[in-house]
Amino acid sequence: KENTSSKQTITETALGQLPNATVEHPNIITIMNEAFSDLQVVGKFETDTDYLPFENSMKNAKNTIQGNVYVSTIGTGTSNTEYEFLTGNSMAFLPIGSNAYTLYEKHIQPGLAMTLSDQKYSTTAFHPYHKENWNRINTYQYMNFDRFIGMEDITNYQKLRKYISDEWDFQHVIDLYKQRDTSKPFFMFNVTMQNHSPYDTGLIHDVHITSMKGNYPQTEEYLSIIRRSDMALEQLVNYFKNVSEPTIILMYGDHQPFIEDEFYEELYGKSLHELSDAENQRRYITHFFMWANYDIPSGTISHISANYLSTLLAENANVKLTPYQNFLQNVYQDVPVVSALGCIDKDGNYFVYGDQNAYSSRLQTYAQLAYNNLIEEEKRKNELFTLLPTNSK
Known part of the structure; x- marks a missing residue:
């Protein structure tokens, strides 16, 4: 069973809590940061330098939500x-090992960009690497x-x-x-590159692990560059603190890094082969940070999976939600984590999609809607996934 000590916080600050209702159509900046995570979710360790000084300083700040993203x-x-x-x-509904962008994205795809475009937003994707990777050049269209x-x-860029x-x-x-x-x-939807593997490039480490028996230079290089991300954030x-236009920023990690297995094994106190499914899922948690220069709820969310995160963002941006996003709000209240690695219900119980339990019917409906959204373009129920005039508030 998962630690549910933060369960009350989830209920108070997660989907369904509303921002300042007077703010309309704020600028929205979303950053999916390559390999960005706080490895303390796997197990506690100490370092000689704080590798997330800014985010740690903002843990109780106004208009700031932080937490764990299950991927x-x-x-x-x-x-x-x-x-x-x-x-x-959710990837929970697709075959193990599959890639949605390269295998299934063949036609118009409703989602956050379309929802915002329908509300007169300009929509820009920015990735400082090759456009053809992961079929993004087509998928973003x-x-x-x-x-x-x-x-x-782009030109005149700087590398780390x-x-x-x-x-x-x-x-x-x-x-x-x-x-x-x-x-x-x-x-803006920005996908970064700085923290991509490998982690044995010879960079002089700013961060050193002080509490573990093993020597983990790849992990220390990783922590050192994560610290640079935190400083850049x-x-x-600080720039948008001084911008008068309402603006909300969300940064989250796509996955944990490939670093020494021995680092993970020392934290777990056992071989990776001996982990339970629930223990292994801790390697599939990243970090998110949401901040606005206007009033939004503040707090910590211990359990939210990536499929819900854009709805949380849309709520706090005070934009109109599609019926599908309203559905996701409701599913989240019962099953805040739905991923390919498994699900976690509101009481902290781990289970795998397909297990028979109180949420089976709800998750089966979710899977059917996701299939209709992704695959069935000609039969897609667009009134569920887009802001047609009938869905406007």
């Missing part, structure tokens, strides 16, 4: 987390992004190790905001 992949498969976030669908900016479209740094990336997000069409609210937030 369906580790070390790779970035676009599956992206798919869950942007569509609200299917999802109704106005434009996709990739590595091919092998990849474009988050500091440069986030500054470019600010530059794109400054260049926006000011007649429309601004939606602080700069981004």
